[in-house]
Structure formats: structure tokens, C-alpha cells
Amino acid sequence: MSGAERLIYLPLGGAGEVGMNAYVYGWGKPGKERLILVDLGVTFPDMETTPGVDLIFPDMSWLIERAVRLEAILITHGHEDHIGGIGHFWRDLRAPVYCRRFTGHLAQRKMEERGNDPEQVHVVEAFPETIEAGPFQISFLPVSHSIPESSALVIDTPVGRIVHTGDFKLDGAPVVGEPFDAELWHDIAADGIKALVCDSTNVHVENPGRSESTLTNNIRDLVLQSSGMFVATTFASNVARVKTLAEAGREAGRSVCLMGRAMLRMVQASVETGVLTDFPPVISHEEAEDIPRENLMLIVTGSQGERRAATAQLSRGKYLGLELAEGDTFLFSSKTIPGNERGVLRNVNAFSEMGVNVVDDSSSLYHVSGHANRPDLEAVHELMRPQMLIPMHGEHRMLRRHAEAGEAKGITSKVATNGTMLDLTGEYPVVCEHVETGRVYLDGAQKVGALDGVVRDRIRMALNGHVMLNVILDEEDEPLGEPWAETMGLVETGRSNAPLVELVEAEAAQFLARANDKLLTDDEKLESGLRRVVRQVSVEEIGKKPEVTVVISRLA
Template sequence: MAGERLVYLPLGGAGEVGMNMYLYGYGKPGKERFILVDAGVTFPDMDGTPGVDLIFPDIEWIADRAKQLDAIFITHAHEDHVGALGHLYGRLKAPVYARKFTAHIAALKMAEHGYDGSEITVVDKMPSQVQVGKFKVGFMPISHSIPESSGLVIDTPDGRVVHSGDFKIDLTPGVGEPFDPEAWAALAPVKALICDSTNVFSRHEGRSEATVGPNIVPLVREATGLVVATTFASNIARVKTLAQAGREAGRSICLMGRSMQRMVQAGTDTGVVKDFPPYILPEEARDVPRENLMILATGSQGERRAATAQLSRGKFLGISLREGDTVLFSSKTIPGNERSVGEIVNNFSELGVDVIDDKLADIHVSGHANRPDLEEMHRLLQPQILIPNHGEHRMLREHAKVGEANGIASVVAPNGTMVSLSGNRPEIVEFIETGRLYLDGSVQIGALDGVVRDRIRMALNGQAVIGILIDEDDEPLTDAWCELRGLPETGRSKAPLQDVLEEEVGQFLGRADAKTIADDDKLEEKIKRIVRQTSQNEIGKKPEVVVLISRLTA
């Protein structure tokens, strides 16, 4: 219909790794009907988001247009694609479509927030497609590091769009469906390819999951003490590879960590994991001689409460590590997690435990396509338009250059960039406000609400609480009192900082005019200025200041 257009709008995952959420719309400008692809989380760090539990995309733009949202499609069950679904569903309330294993994990996420799972429809893979408004959407199996990963084939009035999802070209993935070049080539040519960009800077061909096992077996067989291996719990193929290596070396396998146990159980229940080696639980592992035991533990990214971190700090669930034991990190450290992983590795070193990671042995392969695989996907699908997604800005930009070099019209579209796919080239038609939501305890807060900002400022500068009591005649009744948090006890004057601040505030109250004493706002402002300036002189810092003014009434 004249005046209608096909648009793509990333809300998360474009310009960053994690927190994936993408909109596709069709219709007249401002009246489009939308589908949402994925609802993921990313994880906080103590430097930038202290105390925060999870981070979601800010969905205000589409939540304000929830009546225009017809469906949600989940490509696979990684946290950065499905982890926000239960948290945000109350504001979206559109039917959810996913394949069996992903739907199983999604239902568990929804159940944590009181939903019964009826919101989720299990769908079959291509050639089956779901009709949603002007879109026909099908799930195309693709190899990744979790079972039943799928790209989406989205047929529209303006042509076929393929949303790759996370993928690599792996013909022998171990668990899950192998990449099928012929099936993907049969989709070509396509109007647009929206494509994973994570490993665009890696110029060598990606390795198959099948190459990992033969490297792990001798490491486990030659180990003399207890062996612990950690990887992403969701990488069930790797978990199975590790378990098989342990069994081949004659060891009992113990799954340690709820997410590890939950993922293996989900894979077994849904039939995507077959013949997983027998395993025991931690309470049974205490009775197994350590030279006959291999633990598969959660926490490959340094999560403080996960099993690997707990083991590095001493005993966990009755199991402790000691000199001569071995820990395998069968994973790659996600950028930003280096410090926490390094701390765990150092803890193990102090215990005399040997740590082997992907730098020392070929015990990990990425779940994302390297540049040669990306170029192969371009060749198979023959897209007219390429829009890189799932990656930091530098990755998107590099991927766009690869596309243009091969004659594909490409554009860099970070979060909040609405792109029209209706023409012969992608056209940026609008920018919308995007951001982040924080799960802080049990409450969702906006990134601009000031809560985390104030927490960071208190962490950086410390806090001074000043209390004063004013009588019915607007006269200070007692001396000011001061309480300090996160500040040195003494400064340049060698006197207690608390006493110095109380004295300075007291002197100010003694000389302040009646008009200032009677006005809480003016009084608070002047006290804050005095405390900050005095602290700067004493300790070289200006703390966050809280002023408590209590007034007696007649």
C-alpha cells in the first residue's frame, strides 16, 4: 500500500554485546504494526553499576505503543536474548513464539514472575511460518552454543528479511542442529540481512565444537587430583563434551550450580540432549575420592556467588580444592569480566591449584561467526541490504565495511536508530531515545533516575550526615552533630574530621541571620557548602552531604 514502509529499530544489542532487543515494523509512519525479536539482559559491574542485579533495554518507546505490538519472537535461550522476558512482559503483553527448548527456558523465566506459560506458543522450524499481521515469521535452525538456536526468516510485503540471531557455521556442533548451507542458500536472494557481528575482527575460520573434546580428554586423564571445569551452563554441548571427557578418564561427574543442573535437565526434558553421561550431585561427590572426581561448575565469567568463585575462596558444599588439583576454564572471558575472573584465578594459584584456560590449551571455541563465516553467510543469502547487529559499535562499523566491500548496501544502526528497509538502500528515518533499565533488588529503575549515580558518587566521595535542631524561636537548640561514612577519621589539622565539621557548622549557625535560619532550603545549601569546602581543605575530597534539620513546634 502506498505510503507504508518496512522498518528496523534496535532497542538493545546494537552498539554493545548483550541486552538484545530488536523491533521490526510495517505500515504508515507512526502507525506501523510491530514484532519484537528477543528480550535480553546484560550484567552489571561494580565500577559502573554498583549494587545493580540486572540491566535491561529501556522499553518505554514500544511500551507506549504496546497496542501496536503483535508478537514477540525469541531466537534462542541465552540470557542476553531471553533473560528480560519475565521482567518486562507486563508492559508488552504480546504473544511469545519460540521453539521447544527455548520456550521451555522462557516459561521458567515467566513463571518467576507469576505467569503460567500460556503466553508462549511453541512453533516448529522452517518451512513452518507464523502469520502475524503483515509478517510471516519462520525459525531457521542455525548452529550456536546452545540448542535450537534459530535465525528468523521474516517475509514482508517489501521482501524477505533474515535476522541471523547468534550463529556460527558449525557442521558438527555436538548438541543442536548443524549448519545447513543448502537450506540457507535456498532462502536467497533476500531483501535484508540483519547479522551477528561479534567476531568480525577474527580473520581465521571458526572451529567446530567437535574439535574441543579431543583436547580436553588428555588434560583430564593426566590430572592427578580433583578436576574442576567451568563453562557457560547454557553451552550444553560443551557441558556434555566435558562430561564425556571426564567419564573417558574414569572419573565421576558432578554438576555444581543450579543453572548447570537446570540447563542439562531442560535439554533432557525437551529431547535436544541425548545420552548425557550419568552425573552425581554435590552431596554425593563428597564420598568420591578426589582423583576420581570431575566437577562441572558454573561461574566461568567470575560471578561472585557462582560455584567456581565459591570454590576459589575455600570450601563450597563440602568440597575444597588444594595443591595439585586442576581447574579448566573452557570458555572465553567476556570483555569487562577480566578483573573478576583474574581474581578467581589468583585465588586458585594461592591454593596451589593449576588453572588451564583457552590461552594455554585449545579447550574453547566461540559460538559466534568469524569474518570468513560472516562472508559465507553473505554469499549464501545474497542480501541487497546488510545491517550489522549484536556487537560493539566498532564491530558494527567493521562489518558494514565488509558488506560494502562486497557490494552490499550497508549501514551502521546502533540502538535507537530506525532504518527503513523499503528502498534499494537502507535509509535512517528517525532516532528515538533509548537507554537502560536497572533491576535494583526487586525494583526497576531508570538509568537517569539518579539512584545508581548517587551510589557511585557516595562510593567515590564518601558521605557526611549533618544534623541540627532548631527551637520554636528559630534558634539552634544544641550543637550540630556529624556522622561520617567512607571518609578518613582525621585530616591535615590532625584533629578528628567529625569534630572539625561540627565546629565549622556550629560557628556558621552562630553567625547566620534569622532569615537564613528560618529557611530550610537556604540553611541546607549553606551547610552543604561549608561541609564540602572544609572537607576539601582537610582531606582533599568533597563528600556527598545530607543535612537533617529538625524543628520544634510550640
């Protein structure tokens, strides 16, 4: 049976982590499968582990090497962790991109920004419209999430139907977008579901999820009760929340101003694609300067502490002519993503020092998640009754807990992290291969591998400082003048109270004076010896072992 056709599932990103979603499905003989890719996302760097990096991608090498067999790229929704890599990798993959209208609007823009043909993005309608991609027939099934027109995928294969949920929640009144339709999901599962590949993000949350519409009254009451200027931040892509906030501001008699490029872009895209038809009128930031504080509401970007976003700039002072003052109110209508706490708290404390009243989500009154909680996931398990459950989109603890929930209901479940290929052909998921996966960094204009050493060296320089030592040798391979050193990121003087640079130069000069002819003619050994001298002096004087660059110049 080794040559028989098989159905495979391979996560390249998003399984064992939150972010960088990229999932491959394939059908055919081993090594010759026709493939589709579901989502191609990014994650974001931090100064501690990835300083200077712009974006982080999943390592797509495995798929790029097999791009001739790739039939289609399917994007479930417009969040960056699902769509952010499309423009960066399309030239390597060169397969048609399929998504719904709002997501397509964002995808085409990303393609244009990277010099790709936006016509390669094909807009499709929701279920029951079907596209063919090699051996697969695929439909986009509307789901509720925290961005318009999110979709699950119904993937019909030669051995059965797969439902790939994407990111979703059970919301019958999502304010913007389509509500969850249990009857439609039931009909899709009527003839049997071979595999449910399912979002695991909120599996540890024991309470049923709440609808976006439950926030309306809470937010309205808070705005009505507040004096001074009212400012709110949320995820720019959560157009439903932005609309709820704007409507609360208008109801309170306030003029509403949107601030931040991402916020303006998302609202504009929603209007242009028809998913948002009744957004309240807004004013420009120039007009906002002339509005009395008590009559003004700002809705701004930066809920995750991003240093260049509107929230952070307001926390540091004036932004586009506007600034907060004592008695104003700032609402975080969002959840802080793990890892972003420090940046968010920096802004909160800055507002507190100004006398601004900060309201966060600790009361759960002003934010609901876009992901299904454990009771909602179990309801979907019951509704779909799949032959097998494959948890995806989540850290390992989430995938494992989700698999346990499925097993408790009698559903065969398998945890497959990035690089673990599953054979879904039979009655049970079976690990059939492991492929090399990892991360790729966008560093400026270039992609670099996480193991290439670029960021590692940058971190080492940040931690240890840097010394450059320059040496000149004459035509006889004898030192010409004294070596000279330059330091960066190091204190100027150490234990002996003498300048570190002078001590390094003196020790290097003595090393050269003792060096024999053989050493002086061997650049590699000379460089190694001088590097040891510099580090030894630095450790003795300042207790640091810096990165050292030795420049040896020889006169011809």
C-alpha cells in the same frame, strides 16, 4: 509518498554494544506500523559503573508507548542477552511470545518468576512451520550456537524476505543441536533476500570458525593426563561443552558431579525438552565427598568470575563440602568476556596459591566461539546474496567492520545503532527517524532509568563518602543545642589530628551563631549554607568533598 506504507527496522538494544538485544520490525503507514519485537535481553552490571544494580535492560519506552500495535515477541535463543528481559517487560507489552521448545522452557520459567502467565509463551517448530503476526509471516530457522535450539528468523514482509540471523556459527557437527545446513539456507534465499540482519560479534577474527566437535580429543587427553581432582568451568548454557566435558571425565574413569544452579538447570531443561538424550550419569555433591580425588571430576559454574558462582567459592575455600588442593587441575573451557578479566584473574591467582594447575584457553585447544568469524560471515553473504546487509549484535567497531565487509562484496550496507530507525522499503536502507534509547536498571525490585540519578548518587557516595548533619531549631527559630554529625566512608581524623566529626560540628555551630533571622527561617538557604560548611571542612582536613545530608528539625 509520505503516507505510503513502509518496512522499518529499529534496534532498541544490541546495536553498538554486546548485550541487551532488542530489535523492532514494522510494516504500515508511518506512525501506524504493525510491529514485532525480536529478542528482549539484558546485560549485567559491574561495581565500577553500576554498583548495587541487579540487571540492566534496554529502554523499552518507545515500544511500550506503542504496545497496542505490537503483534508478537520472538525469541531466537535462550541466552540472557536475548531472553533475560521477557518476564520483566511482558506486562508492559502484552504480546504473545514465540520461540522453540528449549527456549520456551526457559522463557516460561522466567514468566512464572515474575508472576506472568507462562501460557503466553507459544512453542513453535522449526522451518518450514510459519506463524502469522499481523503483516508478517515468520519461521524459525535452526542455526548452530553455544546453546541448544538457537534460531535465525525468516521474516516475510509485503516487500520481501528478511533473514535475522540471531547469534550463529557455521558448525556441521555441534555435538548437541542442529548442524548448519547450507542447502536449506540456499533454498531460503532462492527467491531473493531483501535484507540480511546479521550477527557481527566475531567480524574481527580472521580465521574460519571451528566446530564444537574439534574439542573432544583435546579435552579427553587433558583429563586423562591429569592427576588429582579435575575441575572444569564453562558457560552453563553451553550444553554441548558440558556434555563433552562429562564424557571425557567418564572415559577417564572419573565420577562426574555438576555444581552450580545454572549448570543443573540447563542440563535438566535440555533433557526435559529432548535436545539432550545421552548425557553421562552424574553424582550429587554429597556422593562426591566420598570419591577419591583422582577419581572425581567437577563441572562448575562461574567461568566469568562471578563472585557467588561455584568457581569463585572454590577459589575462596570449601564449596558444598569439596575443596581444591595442590596437584589438582582447573580448566577454564571458556573465553573471558571483556570486562570480566579482573574477576577471572582473581580466581586464577587464588587457585595458583593453592598449588592447583590452571589451564586456560590461551592455546585455543579447549574452547571455540559460538559466533561466526569474518570468513564465515562472508560465506553467508555469498550464500544469501541479500539486497542489503544490516549489521547487528556488536559494538560499533564490529558493526562498521561488518558493513565494510559487505560493501567490499558489492552489498549495500548500513550501520544502525540503538535508536536509529531504518526504512528498508526501497532498494537501499535509509535512516528515517531517531528515537530516544538508553538503559534501565533493575535496582532491587524496581526499575530505574539510567539518568534518574539513583546510581549516580550511589557512585558519588562510594567515591566521596557521606556526612549527615543534624540541626534542631526551637519555636523561636533559634538553634537548640549543638548540631551533630555522623560520617560514613570517611577517615576519622584529618590534617589537624582532631576528629573530623568534632571539627564539622564546631564549624556548623559557628555558622548557625552568625546566621541572621532571615537565614534561620529559610530551610533551603540554611541547608545550602551548612552543606558548604561541611564540605569546606572536609576538603581542608581530609582532601575529600563528601556527599552531605542536612536534617533540619523545627519544634512546633
